[in-house]
Amino acid sequence: MRTAYCVETVRAAERELMARLPEGALMQRAAAGLAAVCADVLGRVTGARIVLLVGSGDNGGDALYAGARLARRGAGVRAVLLAPDRAHSAGLAALRAAGGRVAEDPYGALRAADLVLDGITGIGGHGGLRPDAVELVRATLGTDAVMVAVDLPSGVEADTGEVRGEAVRADVTVTFGTYKPGLLIDPARDYAGAVRLVEIGLELPPTADAEALQYRDVAGLLPVPDAESDKYRRGVVGVVAGSARYPGAAVLAVAGALRGGAGAVRYVGPAADAVIARFPETLVHQGPPGKAGRVQSWVVGPGLGDSGRDFLDEVIAEDVPVLVDADGLRLLDAARVRSRTAPTLLTPHAGEAAALLGVAREQVEAARLASVRALAEKYGATVLLKGSTTLVVGPHPESPVRVNPTGTPWLATAGSGDVLSGLAGALLAAGLEPLDAASVAAYLHGLAARHASRGAPVIASEVAAALPAAWRDIRDVLRD
Ligand SMILES: NC(=O)C1=CN([C@@H]2O[C@H](COP(=O)(O)OP(=O)(O)OC[C@H]3O[C@@H](n4cnc5c(N)ncnc54)[C@H](O)[C@@H]3O)[C@@H](O)[C@H]2O)[C@@H](O)CC1
Numbered sequence: 001m002r003t004a005y006c007v008e009t010v011r012a013a014e015r016e017l018m019a020r021l022p023e024g025a026l027m028q029r030a031a032a033g034l035a036a037v038c039a040d041v042l043g044r045v046t047g048a049r050i051v052l053l054v055g056s057g058d059n060g061g062d063a064l065y066a067g068a069r070l071a072r073r074g075a076g077v078r079a080v081l082l083a084p085d086r087a088h089s090a091g092l093a094a095l096r097a098a099g100g101r102v103a104e105d106p107y108g109a110l111r112a113a114d115l116v117l118d119g120i121t122g123i124g125g126h127g128g129l130r131p132d133a134v135e136l137v138r139a140t141l142g143t144d145a146v147m148v149a150v151d152l153p154s155g156v157e158a159d160t161g162e163v164r165g166e167a168v169r170a171d172v173t174v175t176f177g178t179y180k181p182g183l184l185i186d187p188a189r190d191y192a193g194a195v196r197l198v199e200i201g202l203e204l205p206p207t208a209d210a211e212a213l214q215y216r217d218v219a220g221l222l223p224v225p226d227a228e229s230d231k232y233r234r235g236v237v238g239v240v241a242g243s244a245r246y247p248g249a250a251v252l253a254v255a256g257a258l259r260g261g262a263g264a265v266r267y268v269g270p271a272a273d274a275v276i277a278r279f280p281e282t283l284v285h286q287g288p289p290g291k292a293g294r295v296q297s298w299v300v301g302p303g304l305g306d307s308g309r310d311f312l313d314e315v316i317a318e319d320v321p322v323l324v325d326a327d328g329l330r331l332l333d334a335a336r337v338r339s340r341t342a343p344t345l346l347t348p349h350a351g352e353a354a355a356l357l358g359v360a361r362e363q364v365e366a367a368r369l370a371s372v373r374a375l376a377e378k379y380g381a382t383v384l385l386k387g388s389t390t391l392v393v394g395p396h397p398e399s400p401v402r403v404n405p406t407g408t409p410w411l412a413t414a415g416s417g418d419v420l421s422g423l424a425g426a427l428l429a430a431g432l433e434p435l436d437a438a439s440v441a442a443y444l445h446g447l448a449a450r451h452a453s454r455g456a457p458v459i460a461s462e463v464a465a466a467l468p469a470a471w472r473d474i475r476d477v478l479r480d
């Protein structure tokens, strides 16, 4: 599991560690790791032209000490001090002692730089870059310089991934002690480039603020049948989806559920002919969901249209996990969801989330973490917010946010959400907790899309068809 912690927790762990170490030792660890990554990026340090953008806090201190290390190895290092009277004085002295200098012509130095170290702000920064910093950062655009952010790209919000105003666009971010949520969550994640973690010995609490499943975690969560399994042990999924207008949504949701390892899929709705034609293994039912036979989870909503309200109400009243997507979300009553005893999983994209929260879509996209938490609280449900980084949170305020690392922009295609809902429904039916079912589904879905796409456009039915390949990929790690 890749874990990220909020600033408050990082600061507490730093204080605790600093109390046990000689003064400045922690910053030296950070600077040593930072300098090593810079050397790696540069290939050859001797003769390299390095510019440090130095803010008024310890983030600038890290940059100065790393600059000193690189200067000792033969790099030409120039520091641009954003607030000369408040720059880290010991760091500046170290830089000077190593042969580095304060830049007399900052813009000239930036134009000639091979590498720029962004030490303007780290976890102490708020509210985007200030105008003087914006101007400097802009001067690096259009040059060949590699931008390496210290701890975080300056200007992004560490705890939320929001970007209020301008921020540094880094090629590499060297972060200390732990990832910060903003390095996993868009839009900030997109500013960070490749992230390198430098261990500095922080002791952090067992529960992270944000986490991203890795191959091995997903492998451990995937339900795999054993010799005793029957269809009910594997999980039977009920799918209420599709309409005369959107029969394809039903087909795709069923495809996701079947490829998600369901023991059986029951389909209820007006698109039974289309579903059977594509997947003869589906158990179709004409009547209401309550009469469809035993299921261990329901998926309701994809392509349902407005006429599905009765079916939705019936499903919501069932005492099994229910996933609500697409049209189902529009028809959903928050109080009824809150009163359910079995888990509910909602899977909106940003537009649907915005409608449920009564805000503009842009607001959801700019504040994805706050939005997904607000929805989870409003509905007392687990919520998966689809998008550039898919986020999942449980209904409890202290639930960590799961960030899906496998997404690809090729997934932004009609019907891919229907596949995801069927897939997550199958994992719910197999007995996974909603947070796991949703985050494993997002992981597999992203991986399947990458398999199917390989850099070219992909359609939703191909994503479903590529799920077994993604599944095999993940199970392969258990053989290592
Ligand atoms: N505390 C520690 O033990 C360690 C801290 N480390 C470094 O220290 C950083 C945190 O240092 P600080 O707490 O001093 O905070 P920062 O250096 O991140 O930023 C705080 C300073 O930036 C200014 N500032 C805030 N927002 C700004 C904005 N939008 N534009 C321009 N200036 C702005 C503030 O006035 C303040 O002076 C970490 O990110 C990390 O880089 C590392 O050296 C590891 C050890």
Ligand SMILES: [K+]
Residues within 6 Å of the ligand: 059, 118, 119, 120, 121, 122, 149, 150, 151, 152, 153, 154
């Ligand atoms: K920074």
